[in-house]
Amino acid sequence: KHGVLDQQQEEGESLTSTLPRREGWWKPFFLFQGCWLTPEALESATVVQAEFRPRADDVILATYPKCGTTWLKALAFTVANRSRHAVTAHDHPVLARHPQDLVPFLELPYRQLHPLHPVAELEALPSPRLLCTHLPRASLPPRPGGAAAKLGCRVVYLCRDPKDVLVSTWHYMNNVPGGFHIDLHTAFEFFCHGVSLYGPFWDHCRGYWKESLEQPERVLFLKYDEMMAHPTEHVGTLAEFLGVPFTEEEESGCVAEEVVRLCSFDNLKNLPVNATGVSDRIGGLPMKNSSYFRAGKVGDWRNYLTEGMEAKLDCIVEENLRGSGLSF
Numbered sequence: 001k002h003g004v005l006d007q008q009q010e011e012g013e014s015l016t017s018t019l020p021r022r023e024g025w026w027k028p029f030f031l032f033q034g035c036w037l038t039p040e041a042l043e044s045a046t047v048v049q050a051e052f053r054p055r056a057d058d059v060i061l062a063t064y065p066k067c068g069t070t071w072l073k074a075l076a077f078t079v080a081n082r083s084r085h086a087v088t089a090h091d092h093p094v095l096a097r098h099p100q101d102l103v104p105f106l107e108l109p110y111r112q113l114h115p116l117h118p119v120a121e122l123e124a125l126p127s128p129r130l131l132c133t134h135l136p137r138a139s140l141p142p143r144p145g146g147a148a149a150k151l152g153c154r155v156v157y158l159c160r161d162p163k164d165v166l167v168s169t170w171h172y173m174n175n176v177p178g179g180f181h182i183d184l185h186t187a188f189e190f191f192c193h194g195v196s197l198y199g200p201f202w203d204h205c206r207g208y209w210k211e212s213l214e215q216p217e218r219v220l221f222l223k224y225d226e227m228m229a230h231p232t233e234h235v236g237t238l239a240e241f242l243g244v245p246f247t248e249e250e251e252s253g254c255v256a257e258e259v260v261r262l263c264s265f266d267n268l269k270n271l272p273v274n275a276t277g278v279s280d281r282i283g284g285l286p287m288k289n290s291s292y293f294r295a296g297k298v299g300d301w302r303n304y305l306t307e308g309m310e311a312k313l314d315c316i317v318e319e320n321l322r323g324s325g326l327s328f
């Protein structure tokens with residue numbers, strides 16, 4: 001057992017020594033396949049690439065961090081499992097478990113929590129699997145025997161106005177225990193240079209956006225801001241994509257509205273399981289369960305960014321997305 005661990009560690013060290021590196025956030029970041037990762041995320045990404053085998057009927061919830069992963073996990077879990085768990089049931093899993101724990105990450109937890117093969121646990125899950133990832137499109141492995149460039153399963157991608165992403169990330173990172181603090185101006189500059197966890201933000205969105213245009217039946221591309229404006233319609237779209245559209249009976253019973261209510265920010269934020277306690281889901285980084293529920297608003301960035309910052313970030317994002325048809 002120790003031999004394998006030592007070997008993994010050595011491989012990780014030799015990889016980081018060859019990659020571009022930036023200091024500044026709470027750890028050094030390494031540029032791997034065009035994406036900035038912590039050493040742990042890097043190690044995990046390489047394990048996923050080497051070992052994760054997508055299945056045709058998998059659905060992966062892919063997000064850039066702080067774009068609403070927690071919300072999407074709760075919604076997708078509730079929609080996908082409503083034949084087993086009635087949305088209004090008093091013992092619904094969403095009432096008892098943190099949404100982060102309802103849908104497993106591909107690349108988490110890291111080796112510290114699960115010493116050998118975290119991917120083996122995913123292998124043991126029955127089909128159809130609902131999984132989650134922050135990895136960029138280019139880093140997802142293909143199906144065994146499938147073409148390297150071909151997506152091995154279906155994906156629901158969620159993104160968000162980058163100004164809200166930055167502000168949300170900044171708050172979250174400053175909640176990292178151990179005295180880590182970064183001022184907003186520094187975080188802003190890093191983000192504008194593309195140096196944020198799983199960044200650059202625009203490359204992350206663009207990879208999945210491109211795929212959603214080429215294969216709309218395989219990638220459902222969602223925006224937090226639009227989901228907040230029209231949640232019921234989006235829950236309907238999600239149900240169709242997951243292969244479990246709402247029946248007429250469910251429609252007349254307002255089940256989609258019930259899903260929205262169960263998974264709403266105010267409802268989730270106030271549940272004891274989400275409002276209290278600390279969990280280490282990443283490995284070595286215990287976070288308050290409540291830190292996934294902050295403001296839950298569109299446009300909260302207006303309370304933090306100056307007009308100059310707004311103009312600069314908008315311009316950078318626009319430039320980097322030019323020609324793609326995607327905008328925020």
Ligand code: A3P
Binds near residue numbers: 064171263292297
């Ligand atoms: P804010 O920091 O702007 O409030 P992630 O889950 O990807 O880490 O994203 C976290 C962001 O989603 C936070 O944004 C959080 O408040 C918000 N969020 C969490 N649950 C939500 C929900 N049920 N509805 C809407 N937003 C939610």
